[in-house]
Amino acid sequence: MTKRDFIGMEEWSPQEVDRLLDLAARVKAGGVAGGLERKVLAMVFLDPSLRTRSSFETAMFLHGGHALVLEPGKGSWTLETEPGVVMDGTGVEHLIDAARVLGRYADALAVRSFPKGPDWNVERDDRIIRNFAKYCDKPVINLESVRRHPCQGLADALTLKEKLGNPAGKKFVLQWAWHPKALPTAVPASAALAAAHLGMDITIAHPPGYDLDPADMKAIQSLAVLRGGSVAVSQNRAAALRGADAVYVKSWGAVSRFGRPDEERELRAPHRDWRMTDPGTSLVMHCLPVRRNVEIDDAVLDGPYSAVYDQAENRLHAQRALLLTLIGKSA
Amino acid sequence: MTKRDFIGMEEWSPQEVDRLLDLAARVKAGGVAGGLERKVLAMVFLDPSLRTRSSFETAMFLHGGHALVLEPGKGSWTLETEPGVVMDGTGVEHLIDAARVLGRYADALAVRSFPKGPDWNVERDDRIIRNFAKYCDKPVINLESVRRHPCQGLADALTLKEKLGNPAGKKFVLQWAWHPKALPTAVPASAALAAAHLGMDITIAHPPGYDLDPADMKAIQSLAVLRGGSVAVSQNRAAALRGADAVYVKSWGAVSRFGRPDEERELRAPHRDWRMTDPGTSLVMHCLPVRRNVEIDDAVLDGPYSAVYDQAENRLHAQRALLLTLIGKSA
Amino acid sequence: MTKRDFIGMEEWSPQEVDRLLDLAARVKAGGVAGGLERKVLAMVFLDPSLRTRSSFETAMFLHGGHALVLEPGKGSWTLETEPGVVMDGTGVEHLIDAARVLGRYADALAVRSFPKGPDWNVERDDRIIRNFAKYCDKPVINLESVRRHPCQGLADALTLKEKLGNPAGKKFVLQWAWHPKALPTAVPASAALAAAHLGMDITIAHPPGYDLDPADMKAIQSLAVLRGGSVAVSQNRAAALRGADAVYVKSWGAVSRFGRPDEERELRAPHRDWRMTDPGTSLVMHCLPVRRNVEIDDAVLDGPYSAVYDQAENRLHAQRALLLTLIGKSA
Numbered sequence: 004m005t006k007r008d009f010i011g012m013e014e015w016s017p018q019e020v021d022r023l024l025d026l027a028a029r030v031k032a033g034g035v036a037g038g039l040e041r042k043v044l045a046m047v048f049l050d051p052s053l054r055t056r057s058s059f060e061t062a063m064f065l066h067g068g069h070a071l072v073l074e075p076g077k078g079s080w081t082l083e084t085e086p087g088v089v090m091d092g093t094g095v096e097h098l099i100d101a102a103r104v105l106g107r108y109a110d111a112l113a114v115r116s117f118p119k120g121p122d123w124n125v126e127r128d129d130r131i132i133r134n135f136a137k138y139c140d141k142p143v144i145n146l147e148s149v150r151r152h153p154c155q156g157l158a159d160a161l162t163l164k165e166k167l168g169n170p171a172g173k174k175f176v177l178q179w180a181w182h183p184k185a186l187p188t189a190v191p192a193s194a195a196l197a198a199a200h201l202g203m204d205i206t207i208a209h210p211p212g213y214d215l216d217p218a219d220m221k222a223i224q225s226l227a228v229l230r231g232g233s234v235a236v237s238q239n240r241a242a243a244l245r246g247a248d249a250v251y252v253k254s255w256g257a258v259s260r261f262g263r264p265d266e267e268r269e270l271r272a273p274h275r276d277w278r279m280t281d282p283g284t285s286l287v288m289h290c291l292p293v294r295r296n297v298e299i300d301d302a303v304l305d306g307p308y309s310a311v312y313d314q315a316e317n318r319l320h321a322q323r324a325l326l327l328t329l330i331g332k333s334a
Numbered sequence: 335m336t337k338r339d340f341i342g343m344e345e346w347s348p349q350e351v352d353r354l355l356d357l358a359a360r361v362k363a364g365g366v367a368g369g370l371e372r373k374v375l376a377m378v379f380l381d382p383s384l385r386t387r388s389s390f391e392t393a394m395f396l397h398g399g400h401a402l403v404l405e406p407g408k409g410s411w412t413l414e415t416e417p418g419v420v421m422d423g424t425g426v427e428h429l430i431d432a433a434r435v436l437g438r439y440a441d442a443l444a445v446r447s448f449p450k451g452p453d454w455n456v457e458r459d460d461r462i463i464r465n466f467a468k469y470c471d472k473p474v475i476n477l478e479s480v481r482r483h484p485c486q487g488l489a490d491a492l493t494l495k496e497k498l499g500n501p502a503g504k505k506f507v508l509q510w511a512w513h514p515k516a517l518p519t520a521v522p523a524s525a526a527l528a529a530a531h532l533g534m535d536i537t538i539a540h541p542p543g544y545d546l547d548p549a550d551m552k553a554i555q556s557l558a559v560l561r562g563g564s565v566a567v568s569q570n571r572a573a574a575l576r577g578a579d580a581v582y583v584k585s586w587g588a589v590s591r592f593g594r595p596d597e598e599r600e601l602r603a604p605h606r607d608w609r610m611t612d613p614g615t616s617l618v619m620h621c622l623p624v625r626r627n628v629e630i631d632d633a634v635l636d637g638p639y640s641a642v643y644d645q646a647e648n649r650l651h652a653q654r655a656l657l658l659t660l661i662g663k664s665a
Numbered sequence: 666m667t668k669r670d671f672i673g674m675e676e677w678s679p680q681e682v683d684r685l686l687d688l689a690a691r692v693k694a695g696g697v698a699g700g701l702e703r704k705v706l707a708m709v710f711l712d713p714s715l716r717t718r719s720s721f722e723t724a725m726f727l728h729g730g731h732a733l734v735l736e737p738g739k740g741s742w743t744l745e746t747e748p749g750v751v752m753d754g755t756g757v758e759h760l761i762d763a764a765r766v767l768g769r770y771a772d773a774l775a776v777r778s779f780p781k782g783p784d785w786n787v788e789r790d791d792r793i794i795r796n797f798a799k800y801c802d803k804p805v806i807n808l809e810s811v812r813r814h815p816c817q818g819l820a821d822a823l824t825l826k827e828k829l830g831n832p833a834g835k836k837f838v839l840q841w842a843w844h845p846k847a848l849p850t851a852v853p854a855s856a857a858l859a860a861a862h863l864g865m866d867i868t869i870a871h872p873p874g875y876d877l878d879p880a881d882m883k884a885i886q887s888l889a890v891l892r893g894g895s896v897a898v899s900q901n902r903a904a905a906l907r908g909a910d911a912v913y914v915k916s917w918g919a920v921s922r923f924g925r926p927d928e929e930r931e932l933r934a935p936h937r938d939w940r941m942t943d944p945g946t947s948l949v950m951h952c953l954p955v956r957r958n959v960e961i962d963d964a965v966l967d968g969p970y971s972a973v974y975d976q977a978e979n980r981l982h983a984q985r986a987l988l989l990t991l992i993g994k995s996a
Contacts (some may be wrong), residue, residue, distance in 0.1 A: 027816050043723050053410040053427060057402050061439045064400040069726040072721050074409055079715040089958040091845045094643040096715060096954030100966075100973075104953065107978035108723045147930055166729055183422045251542050283415055292411050293436065294425035304431075311431075316438035384741040384758060385766055388733050391769045392705050395731040405740055514753045563863075622766065623758030625741050627751040635762075647769035 007329055008136045008143040010129075011151040012160075012196050017230060018158075020200055027161050027317070035323070038331040039068030045109035045148065047073050047101070049082070049116040049131070055154070055289060057147050058318040059113060062326055066091050071109065075101070076270035084131050099129065102138035110330040112139045112325045118187055121262030127216060142329045147189050150219065155290050155314075156193035156200075157321035162314045163249060171202035171231060173248040176285075178240065179209035180298040181275045185256025185267045192219040193253045196235070198229035205234045210241035210274045212257045222330055240277060241322035249286040249310075250284050252279045252299050282308045291315055338660055339467045339474040341460075342482040343527050344553050348561060351491075351531055357655035358648070366654070369662040370399030376440035377477065378404050378432070380413070380447040380462070385622060386477050386485070387501050390444060390647040393657055402440065407430070415462050421448045429462065433469035441661040443470045446477035449518050452593030458547060473660045478520050480552065486621050486645075487531075488652035489516035493645045494532055494580060502533035502562060507616075509571065510540035511629040512606045516587025517631075521621045523550040526565075529608045529616040530558035536565045539574035541605045571608060580617040580641075581609045583630050613639045621659045622646055639661050669991060670805040671800045672791075674822075675860050675884050677895040679892060682822075682862055688986035689823050689979070697985070700993040701730030708734050708808065711744070711778040711793070717808050717816070720980040721775060723755075724988055733771065737763070747795050747929045749892045760793065764800035764833075772992040774801045775834060777808035782791045783924030791807055802952035807853050812881065815950050817853035818862075819983035825863055825911060828948050833864035833893060835910040840902065841871035842935045842960040847918025847929045851902045854881040857896070861889035867896045869903035872936045874919045902939060911948040911972075914941045914961050915947060937951070944970045953977055 012020055029035055046056065060070040075082040075096075076232050082101060083094025090097065105112050116131040132148035145153050162171045169248060175198035177191055191207075192215055198205050205227060207215070214220070214236070227234045235241040244250060258266040279287060279299040287303055289311045295301055326332075343351055360366055363547040373396050377387065386401060394401040401613045402626055405415040406427075413432060421428065436443050463479035476484050494501045504528035508522055522538075523546055525621040529536050536558060538546070545551070545567070558565045564571025566576040575581060610618060610630040626632055637644060658664075676684055678706075679792055692695055706725050708718065718734060727733040737744040737758075739891050744763060745756025752759065778793040794810035807815050837860040839853055843907045852876055865891060869877070875900070876882070889896045899905040906912060922929040941961040942948060951973045957963055964975060971978050989995075 042725060045719060048409065051409060051411050051426075051433060053404060053406075056410065057404065057436060057439050060400075060402050060977075062395060064374065069722075072409070073715060073719065075715075077408070077739070078713060078734070080713050080716065084955075087958075087963065090956040091959050095713075095956075097957050100953055100955065101715060103974050104977040106973060108719050109979055123886050171551060261919060288636055288850065293431065294421040294426075295414075295428050295430075296418075297422050301418065303638055312434050312438060315435040330995065379740065382740060382742050382757075384735060384737075384763060386709060387741065388735065388767060388770050391731075393735050395705060396703060403740075408739070422986055624743075624762065625752040625757075626759050626761075627749075628753050632749065643765050643769060645767040650770055 009039060009153055009325060010132055010136060010143070010148070010151045012156045012193065012200060013226050017200060023301070023321070023324050023328060024164065026327065027157065027321045030323045031320040033287055035327065037062060037067050038327045038333065042068040042330050043109040043112050044068065044070045044113055045105040046070055046113045047115070047148065047214050048076065052115060052146070054318050055115060056079065056284060058303050059322055062215050062319055062323045066323065066327065084163065086134065093161055097283060098134055099138045102135045106139040106141045107140060111142040111144060113144040113146050116148055118149040120161060124263035124327065125259055126261070146324065149187065150189055150192060150194045152189040152317060154322055154325065155190055156197040157316055157325065158317035159194050159288065160197040160201055161317045162288065162310055163314065165199065165223050166310055167248055174246055175203040176204045176243050176247040177205065177207045178243065178249045178250050178252050178279070179213050179277055180252050180254045180279065181271060182294055182298060183276050184255030185271070187252050188215055188219065188255045188258060191215060191253045191255050194253065195223045196226060198221050199232055199250035200230055202230040202232040204232055205233070206237055206243045208240050209239045210277060211238055212259055212270050213255065214258065216326045239283065247285040249288055250279065250282055251288040253289065254298055279303050282306065286310050288314055337471060337473050338491065340484055341463055341467060341474070341476045341479070343487045343524065343531060344557050345486045348531060354652070354655050355492055355495065355657060356490060358488065358652045359657065360472060360482065361654045362651040366658065368398050368662065369398035369658045370394055371663065373399035373661050374440040375399065375401045375442050375444055375657065376404065376436040377401055377444045378403070378406065378446070380406060383446060383477070384627055385649050389619040390653055393650055393654045397654065397658065401595065415465065419596060422591050430466055430469045433466045437472045438468040440472060442475060444477050445476040447479055449480040452588055454592035457592070459644045475656065481520055481523060481528050483520040483524045485649060485653055485656065486521055487528040488656065489645055490619065490651050491528040491532055492648045494529065496644065497641055498579055504534055505577055506534040507574050507578040507581045507584050508536065508538045509574065509581050509610070510544050510608055511583050511585045511610065512602060512608050513585030513625055513658055514628060516595060516602070517585050519546055519550065519586045519589060522546060522584045522586050525552070525584065526554045527557060530563055531561060533561040533563040535563055536566070537568055537574045539571050541608060542569055543590055543601050545589065546588065547589050568645065578616040580612055580619055581610065582619040584620065585590045585629055594596035610634050616640065617641050619645055668802060669806050671815055671987060671991065672794055672805070672807045672810070674815045674818045674855065674862060683837045685819060685986050686823055686826065688818065688989065689983045692985045693982040697989065699729050700832055700989050700995065701725055701728035704730035705771040706730065706732045706773050706775055706988065707767040708732055708775045709777070710734065710736050710859060714777060714808070717777060718979050721984055721995040724981055724985040727905055728985065728989065729748050729845050731737050731832050745786065746796065750904065754920055755883065756829055763815060764797045768803045768871045770800040770927060771803060773804040773806060775806040775808050778810055780811040785920055785922065785923035785970065789921070798890055799951040804988065811849065812851055812854060814851040816980060816984055818850055818859040820858040820976055820979035821856050821950065823979045823983050824864055824972055827975065828972055829910055835865055836908055836911045837865040838905050839869045840869065840912050840914050840941070841875050841939055841976065842914050842916045842941065843933060843939050844916030845931070846903050847926060848916050850877055850881065850917045852918060853877060853900070853915045854885070856915065858888060859963045861885050861894055861896070862892055864892040864894040866894055868899055868905045869896070870899045872939060873900055875917065878919065878920050894975065909947040911916055911950055912941065912944055916971065941965050946970065948972050971991060975987045
């Protein structure tokens with residue numbers, strides 16, 4: 004029996020993802036009770052979280068299970084993440100051992116680990132989440148890694164389906180926004196994959212130099228084509244937004260200047276006007292946390308076209324479906 | 335349907351508070367099972383806690399529910415608390431968004447936020463707890479804000495009823511104590527409100543310059559009068575303690591020197607003798623944590639008149655009653 | 666009625682420990698459901714943890730109970746641990762009060778507190794865990810103190826029984842290993858006590874100057890003799906390992922240089938070759954976290970003779986048995 008991980012949405016078949024989304028909708032409607040009795044989810048947070056932690060902990064509880072929350076370097080031991088090293092430095096426990104041990108206590112393991120840099124060619128292999136999956140013999144769930152945030156992607160897809168009816172063929176714009184820091188690309192890649200899964204016509208709009216990693220672009224493109232949609236890239240914000248059914252506002256750092264924060268800041272500096280001030284009648288999406296009046300204006304977030312709180316709520320329901328699928332009694 | 339918050343005891347009618355206290359007594363006696371099945375309480379701690387966290391987490395569990403514990407700036411994102419700002423600084427997530435999102439996952443939200451200074455005229459508006467209540471569409475419970483600690487007040491009232499029989503007309507002394515730090519006034523105000531609710535004759539004893547905020551004094555006075563009690567203020571510790579049925583020992587900083595720690599320390603310095611060394615036969619109360627042999631002597635805390643551990647235990651029962659009332663199955 | 670604490674394995678009678686181990690085996694085999702409904706375990710971590718926290722939290726949950734996790738100095742108040750002091754320093758809450766209050770909320774209290782030095786003659790009294798036990802009127806469980814880690818010892822004994830059949834008379838080697846830091850002696854003492862309980866022939870192998878505390882040696886010796894085993898000490902690693910049925914690899918600091926880290930490092934420096942590279946056919950044990958390729962090589966940890974993940978898993982089952990025994994419905 005092979006165990007199942009959930010690291011990137013595109014690693015599951017579209018049919019499996021559709022089943023997850025259908026189950027999420029049924030769960031949200033109140034149609035599924037229990038299913039996780041005596042089940043334990045171990046969550047390892049190498050980076051902070053509000054929604055992810057709260058929604059997973061709630062999801063486990065609502066179905067009779069329990070979520071353990073561990074924070075290496077804070078309440079639990081500092082992790083060494085590189086296999087094969089001589090551990091005479093600061094890492095107290097090896098990821099390999101944490102993964103194996105937690106697999107003995109829990110029914111699934113969930114991990115958050117943002118890029119720690121400085122070399123994108125190393126980071127892009129997403130080794131921490133991949134090694135947790137390799138060394139843990141229970142299902143591993145990605146709570147946002149360097150490359151993917153698939154639970155956010157599931158919630159985004161569920162939200163798009165709720166708000167747009169059939170999203171296929173509708174226009175989805177992933178719009179870069181200015182932000183005081185160079186953020187990871189896991190969310191924009193995962194949001195575009197979610198729209199691709201839904202067969203939407205995707206436009207990715209960003210200033211020069213902010214292209215997503217080529218492998219991510221290829222994954223988005225392949226899935227879009229497979230599902231009857233399309234992908235375009237634009238450096239013209241106004242033109243890109245025209246006719247959008249949904250605009251996903253999100254900041255990310257320039258992959259080409261990864262690990263060189265001064266150069267990245269310089270590249271980013273002229274683009275403070277990449278900010279959502281007026282969505283017209285398009286749905287406005289964001290994964291949260293959002294920098295108010297920097298990425299999106301108060302009036303937009305608090306206005307009638309904002310889907311951001313529904314997205315956040317849908318994290319809960321999408322994850323209930325995911326957990327029931329991976330470790331539920333009938334799974 | 336309006337949602338109900340619990341921010342200050344005096345914001346609920348005396349009849350409602352009486353019902354809470356009656357339910358707390360029944361809960362403590364073991365007469366209430368379940369009632370919070372599938373209910374989630376999200377707790378946001380902007381400051382440390384032992385009793386509050388443990389007693390709420392236990393309360394939820396004992397009735398079938400679950401408490402989420404979040405610590406912004408530690409495990410979860412640093413919060414920006416001021417509405418309307420351009421978030422290009424250090425705050426990663428806005429309180430508005432945290433309040434709304436947690437309201438999607440949880441059935442109630444509980445928040446601890448001490449004064450962060452330096453301006454009392456700003457702090458006294460208690461904006462953080464008020465804004466959580468404003469932006470969250472689920473009941474918000476105050477776990478100690480700048481101005482109030484109403485769960486402590488409930489536990490204090492329950493303890494006074496248990497220990498004094500009918501407390502009405504008995505003498506309650508709120509006695510200031512020296513402490514190495516200038517502490518908030520939420521607990522003394524809430525303890526006096528609890529005694530006022532019970533119709534006690536209250537004496538507030540403190541050195542010159544340690545008057546509570548005038549609005550707090552007014553609230554205490556109004557409630558005392560309404561409930562048949564009275565309020566006096568004294569700067570003579572020995573005289574104030576004479577004939578006391580219960581002495582609530584508590585340190586607090588001078589509101590008049592709020593945000594000017596050097597001046598406050600100077601005002602406080604001559605009063606190390608404001609320390610409870612011998613209670614006679616009066617009940618001795620304290621909210622804990624207590625500075626042993628600074629606020630109250632070991633012999634008093636560990637002696638026969640100490641009610642401090644019963645107060646701490648009653649946090650649990652008072653909060654079980656509060657939670658059952660706010661979000662219980664039959665609520 | 667006297668309450669029962671679990672601070673050192675040797676403080677329970679061998680018959681009681683045997684009953685715990687038998688129950689642990691039955692629990693592991695799936696033969697015990699429930700038993701901790703509405704029970705709360707309060708866990709106080711003065712030091713980090715992965716296994717201990719996860720396995721206790723899981724143990725409580727699997728039998729219907731709940732574990733509270735508190736971290737003084739982080740989420741909860743900084744503790745003053747010395748009775749009788751005038752608390753005008755940095756400690757906000759006294760251990761006495763924390764112990765009493767948690768005893769009001771929880772059915773048992775569990776505490777982790779490593780040595781904080783610098784004087785072994787003070788530390789060896791293990792005052793923090795002893796004072797928690799003294800001031801809390803509920804059972805206190807040691808999650809690793811200065812002198813003992815009895816839950817690890819239980820798990821080790823369970824593992825030895827599983828792997829060796831009847832361990833009595835078999836050879837158990839406790840082998841010191843080099844490590845970049847001077848670690849506590851609680852685990853080696855507790856592992857040797859576990860082997861002594863099982864009636865094994867124990868060899869403790871370490872470089873000159875790394876003798877365990879004489880009182881620990883005496884406790885190990887007494888228990889070994891009582892149970893039909895023996896204890897030898899060796900400074901010859903190769904000779905000690907010859908014919909071993911099980912080798913427990915573990916680093917510890919020199920008690921004789923406790924609190925003088927520079928001198929201790931100098932004593933330790935020449936012994937980097939005390940490292941497990943090839944166990945032959947003996948079982949290899951370690952409590953984890955392990956410094957890979959420093960204490961034990963990757964090939965050994967990941968090889969066929971490694972028992973370390975079973976030991977870690979057995980923490981869960983041993984603790985389920987302990988909790989059921991101390992606070993279970995039928996206890």
